[in-house]
Amino acid sequence: MSEQSFPEGIERGFAAARQIADAVLMEGYVLYPYRASAAKNRLRWQFGVLVPPEYTRQGGEHSHQRTECVMEARRDDRLAVELRFLRVQRRTVERAVEEGGFEPVEELELADRVLVEWDEAVEERVELLLDVEELTHEGLQHGFRLPGVGSTELLHEHGSAVGRLVRRREQLDGVVRLRVEELPGPYRAQRLTVEVENASDWTPGRGAGRDEALPRSLVSTHLLLGLEHGRFLSVADPPEWARAAVKRCRNERTWPVPAGPDGGYQVVLSSPIILEDHPRIAPESLGALYDATEIDEILALRTAALTDREKREARGTDERAGEVIDLAESMPPEVLERLHGAIRGLREVTGCGPDPQQPWWDPGSDPEVDPEHDRVLVDGRQVGAGSRVLLRPGRRRTDAQDLFLDGRTAVVEAVLHDLDGSVHLAVTVEDDPGADLWRAQGRFRYFQPDEITPLEES
Structure with a gap:
């Protein structure tokens, strides 16, 4: 046209x-x-x-x-x-x-x-x-x-x-x-x-299909x-x-x-x-x-x-x-070779933990991070390990398994910080019969602060 x-x-x-x-x-x-x-x-x-x-x-x-x-x-x-x-x-x-x-x-x-x-x-x-x-x-x-x-x-x-x-x-x-x-x-x-x-x-003939x-x-x-x-x-x-x-x-x-x-x-x-x-189209393309x-x-x-x-x-x-x-x-x-990989951005990582053998990415190497005691402010309340929360998974950044937990209650086990500065809450679902086993193995579900609602003052 x-x-x-x-x-x-x-x-x-x-x-x-x-x-x-x-x-x-x-x-x-x-x-x-x-x-x-x-x-x-x-x-x-x-x-x-x-x-x-x-x-x-x-x-x-x-x-x-x-x-x-x-x-x-x-x-x-x-x-x-x-x-x-x-x-x-x-x-x-x-x-x-x-x-x-x-x-x-x-x-x-x-x-x-x-x-x-x-x-x-x-x-x-x-x-x-x-x-x-x-x-x-x-x-x-x-x-x-x-x-x-x-x-x-x-x-x-x-x-x-x-x-x-x-x-x-x-x-x-x-x-x-x-x-x-x-x-x-x-x-x-x-x-x-x-x-x-x-x-x-379009008038299909007998047996006509998608083709x-x-x-x-x-x-x-x-x-x-x-x-x-x-x-x-x-x-x-x-x-x-x-x-x-x-x-x-x-x-x-x-x-x-x-x-x-x-x-x-x-x-x-x-x-x-x-x-x-x-x-955007990758410039390497x-x-x-x-x-x-x-x-x-x-x-x-x-x-x-x-x-x-x-x-x-x-x-x-x-x-x-x-x-x-x-x-x-x-x-x-x-x-x-350009297609092998590209770095979009870099940021400086400084500081070293008390143990030189400990990897820089391990939370234990940063004295300012304490997952078991750190707190994060959600809806005006301090949330940390032991807090009870209501799960509200974000639909555009989660998978179907987490969506099944929408509306369930959970206990926060740790507050974690990633290298990009984002905060994640490690939780166990309250009525999950395997919660004690997951907790003993250090296996949790992870949600961001805007995906939970505090249930009580902590």
């Missing part, structure tokens, strides 16, 4: 956010060993897939996603919206026959690559620039249509046509709905709701949102005055995070992959490897070690896979 001309400030913020968005858009597109024949490349498109409504009614995936966040838009402010997704392009392979014409084949081997059937992806964008004031009443609904299109690419070797690639994209229809709600309170703030829905008409629905799906769907003058509030860490309003935001199959340049809040990336606020389940260093070494046949299969699978092969083969040793 045609590109919208955004204001300079918003476009600058979008340009920075697109570096992260591109990684989200292509995550899992093709996995090591980058061949269509690999088992892990046979079930694709795992993130942000919005299928046709008919497939949802059959019990498949969802056809819509919803983003809600709180923003502080100024008067006469404008909101920029960039919906981005991948459109599946189905590619088949045909071989030239002596009688003339072409016939479908499962594989066509050329000198530099081995071609097979494969689903490619084309990036699509829907861009809107809207007055915030116009969205505060009935909101806005914007429909879009991408017509079906096909193409043919002839393949030549030694001056003769040996085959062709036939590509086809199906028609896609979608809807973007936007609404702004003014929030009560001492500050001018609004709740922004953006819904994206796949409205494609048939994908060409009419929006894949890796995500949003960039930008304010010309205002700012967005973090969903994960809002200011205290907005915490209740942010808590009422409902995000479905997507998660909004601030992603503007220099830690700013003018731009939000709403991603189907949960990210932290102000996500050389390019897209599409397989974030692997460490870049190991992935580059494994890719470079593929056999010539495997590399030809990867190049024939997809142009992007071929670029990964070229990247791994051309990576100089000094660049590969």
Whole structure:
């Protein structure tokens, strides 16, 4: 679709956010060993897939996603919206026959690559620039249509046509709905709701499943949102005055995070992959490897070690896979060494305990730390070893096992300080029949001060 001309400030913020968005858009597109024949490349498109409504009614995936966040838009402010997704392009392979014409084949081997059937992806964008004031009443609904299109690419070797690639994209229809709600309170703030829905008409044949629905799906769907003058509030860490309003935001199959340049809040990336606020691409990264389940260093070494046949299969699978092969083969040793590890920051560690043989990281080496007697102030009360507390695990920084303890009472066994200056409380659960055994072995559960409520004065 045609590109919208955004204001300079918003476009600058979008340009920075697109570096992260591109990684989200292509995550899992093709996995090591980058061949269509690999088992892990046979079930694709795992993130942000919005299928046709008919497939949802059959019990498949969802056809819509919803983003809600709180923003502080100024008067006469404008909101920029960039919906981005991948459109599946189905590619088949045909071989030239002596009688003339072409016939479908499962594989066509050329000198530099081995071609097979494969689903490619084309990036699509829907861009809107809207007055915030116009969205505060009935909101806005914007429909879009991408017509079906096909193409043919002839393949030549030694001056003769040996085959062709036939590509086809199906028609896609979608809807973007936007609404702004003014929030009560001492500050001018609004709740922004953006819904994206796949409205494609798809009539499945008998036995049709996900593979048939994908060409009419929006894949890796995500949003960039930008304010010309205002700012967005973090969903994960809002200011205290907005915490209740942010808590009422409902995000479905997507998660909004601030992603503007220099830690700013003018731009939000709403991603189907949960990210932290102000996500960044590691400066050591050389390019897209599409397989974030692997460490870049190991992935580059494994890719470079593929056999010539495997590399030809990867190049024939997809142009992007071929670029990964070229990247791994051309990576100089000094660049590969950068991937081995990076130090983001250092701080000085001084002082030495009474025993020179005692490690510097052992709490016993620091006379200012005494886990059994140290206290920490929580809700105006001193909490330390022996204190009874109510457990309230933080949902964004804990695991399922700790969530099972929500609302249980526990006894603090020690107050611990880590090297970053954070405080942790070692506890045993009161009604745990194995508490005495854990205590004897020095095995505890750990919570931060804002995850507990004191039950009595200590």
